[in-house]
Amino acid sequence: MLQLPHQSLQVAAVPAQRTAAREDQDGPWHTEAVCRRDEAGLFFAPSKEPTAARLSREDAAKRVCARCPVMVECREHALLQPEPYGVWGGLTAAERRVVLARRRRREMELKKSASAA
Structure with a gap:
């Protein structure tokens, strides 16, 4: 059981992370991820998690991400x-879907403008 201030959440098993396809000269980006240290349970929802608990957990996870040195690499991996x-x-899964939809729309707009020129 993970304890957050003023509440407790039951945390489900964390799905195995896939390794990123790309690596830089210093090794895989995920070796520097803050979430690998001790807070990984914040990043995945327990089954049947109440909405208020989910929002609180996601907010806590985003605070961890905000101080992570490889946040951008992690985000791109997930996208x-x-x-x-x-x-x-x-970003949550829903937020990533929005980003991906925007990227697809932008790519289509760029293709249309390139073919019109």
């Missing part, structure tokens, strides 16, 4: 995979 669950790079 490129695409990761269907959890908070990755400071």
Whole structure:
């Protein structure tokens, strides 16, 4: 059981993380991820989690992401995979779907303008 201030949440098993396809000279980006240290349970929802608890847990996870040195790499990994669950790079699965939809629309607009020119 994970204890957050003024509440307690039951945390489900964390799905295994897939390794990123790209690595830099210093090794895989995820070795530097703050969530690997001790807070991974914040990033994935327990089954049948009440809405208020989910929002609180996601907010706590996003605070961890905000101080992570590899947040951008994590976010891009989750968008490129695409990761269907959890908070990755400071975005929930629903927020990532919005980002992906915007990217697709922008790509289509760019293709249309390129073909019109």
